[in-house]
Amino acid sequence: MRKVLGVGLPVVGVGMLAVGAWLGLKWAQPEQYMGDVQRIMYVHVPAVWMALLAMVLNFVSSVRRLMDRKPLLFVGGALGLLAVVAGVGYQLAVVSPANARVERREIPPRDGTPAFGTLNPRLTLVAWTGMPCGGCAGLTGTLQHLEEIYRGKLRVEYRVLPGAQPAAAGALLAAHAQGKFAALHEAMAAETGPLDAPALERVASAAGLNVPAWQAALSQRPFAQGLEADAAQAAGLGISSAPALFLNGRPLAGPAQIATLRVAADDELALQDRGAVVKYLVGMGLVAALLSALGAFIRTDAQADALAEASAEVGVLFGAVGVLLGAIWAKPTWGVWWDWDPRLTSAAILLVAYSGYLALRKFVDDTERRAVWSAVVAIISFVDVPIIYYSVRWWRSLHQVQSTPKDVAPDMVVALRWNSFAFLVFLVLFTWRRYELSRAQLESEQLAPPDVPAAAEVKA
Amino acid sequence: MSALVLAAASVGSGQISDGWEYVWAAWAIAYGAIGLYGLSLYLRTRTVRNEEKQP
Numbered sequence: 001m002r003k004v005l006g007v008g009l010p011v012v013g014v015g016m017l018a019v020g021a022w023l024g025l026k027w028a029q030p031e032q033y034m035g036d037v038q039r040i041m042y043v044h045v046p047a048v049w050m051a052l053l054a055m056v057l058n059f060v061s062s063v064r065r066l067m068d069r070k071p072l073l074f075v076g077g078a079l080g081l082l083a084v085v086a087g088v089g090y091q092l093a094v095v096s097p098a099n100a101r102v103e104r105r106e107i108p109p110r111d112g113t114p115a116f117g118t119l120n121p122r123l124t125l126v127a128w129t130g131m132p133c134g135g136c137a138g139l140t141g142t143l144q145h146l147e148e149i150y151r152g153k154l155r156v157e158y159r160v161l162p163g164a165q166p167a168a169a170g171a172l173l174a175a176h177a178q179g180k181f182a183a184l185h186e187a188m189a190a191e192t193g194p195l196d197a198p199a200l201e202r203v204a205s206a207a208g209l210n211v212p213a214w215q216a217a218l219s220q221r222p223f224a225q226g227l228e229a230d231a232a233q234a235a236g237l238g239i240s241s242a243p244a245l246f247l248n249g250r251p252l253a254g255p256a257q258i259a260t261l262r263v264a265a266d267d268e269l270a271l272q273d274r275g276a277v278v279k280y281l282v283g284m285g286l287v288a289a290l291l292s293a294l295g296a297f298i299r300t301d302a303q304a305d306a307l308a309e310a311s312a313e314v315g316v317l318f319g320a321v322g323v324l325l326g327a328i329w330a331k332p333t334w335g336v337w338w339d340w341d342p343r344l345t346s347a348a349i350l351l352v353a354y355s356g357y358l359a360l361r362k363f364v365d366d367t368e369r370r371a372v373w374s375a376v377v378a379i380i381s382f383v384d385v386p387i388i389y390y391s392v393r394w395w396r397s398l399h400q401v402q403s404t405p406k407d408v409a410p411d412m413v414v415a416l417r418w419n420s421f422a423f424l425v426f427l428v429l430f431t432w433r434r435y436e437l438s439r440a441q442l443e444s445e446q447l448a449p450p451d452v453p454a455a456a457e458v459k460a
Numbered sequence: 461m462s463a464l465v466l467a468a469a470s471v472g473s474g475q476i477s478d479g480w481e482y483v484w485a486a487w488a489i490a491y492g493a494i495g496l497y498g499l500s501l502y503l504r505t506r507t508v509r510n511e512e513k514q515p
Contacts, residue, residue: 037479043490
């Protein structure tokens, strides 16, 4: 079996790398903004992931080296259980009652509706507008200001209520085709008289629309289906007058003023943060239990020490490759090779810490001391791993937030996953081979005769 | 003027154009590092086995 794996893993790995190169360099399409430079991602991201995986293995081995299997299982299981119980308790005592006081309505998304803000929002504000509208003057400006305050978190979507003047509703959606929804909306809201055809034309001209194109759109009515969908949604929600605002499905009462909208947005974010605490606690609990169970598979202290050394060396290799490739990617996209950004800085700290770990192992000859000291250093160094992962979320970072398969094109997902598995084959192969070297070294050290005493000591 | 034309050409579409030299460098470093580390492991393993064979 070992011989088969010894030959099979490199062959499979090299084959996967070859296919991965074709997928990443030829098959995947250039990215919308980064063009072909994006292809660096297919090796940069797998390298970083393998480094982090190796550090997790190093952490588990190091903890196992300091603890026997049964205590490790007990402590890990107890910590896991405690975190899960705390998470569930927090959910029941704090999060669920807070959510229960909020009434939410289901508002399905609609393609082609006037919208702005981030594509991955924590806050989605759906604003129903239409004419006549008593409180609509300045609404678009207020919502734009709100988006500036919650940039990266908020998305604003408009829906149009046909109301008493369906011609005005159609006029707004026809203006959206020219990117002038907000301009026409404000011009209409400021109009005091009835919005008949001559008034609409005058207002459209004042709002800077291409009036002939706008009139052509009005007669062809490409927006008719959307308008019907908006009307159906409004009827379902019981909306009869504009403006009507919903934040994450939560109806907002009162005038659409920036102060009241901010209160609602902050409350909504606080609710989500509380929910995130539960997820963190339960997630941490499960991870602690899983890692302690993984550590309990390592039978002897010598195995744990050898695995820690092997995983650290392989982790430093992949980490160094990941950082170097990140610098190469940064140059054409950010204009600089390096920036002391939280993600890059924490990754650099990781490399320094684990290089120090490997250096420490070289300096200490006593196997027991070396194993214990390096295990302690490894556990302290591991604190940096979750910091690297969450740095792009915790701080304002030049580095992009982790992408998910939902955010990127399917061809990118295929190329990235394939290359990640190719790198994983090499992570397993390298760690296994390096582990065997460490075991052999440890065994030779333990078998070696003690140092010959100095002549003076012999005489004494 | 030519610099202005070049700059306009490179940003006009909103997409970074070219940059293949960075792509090749990155892939070469990644594959090179994997190959070299694999080679170092092979050589170290062979040395250890040779030492084990010696009496």
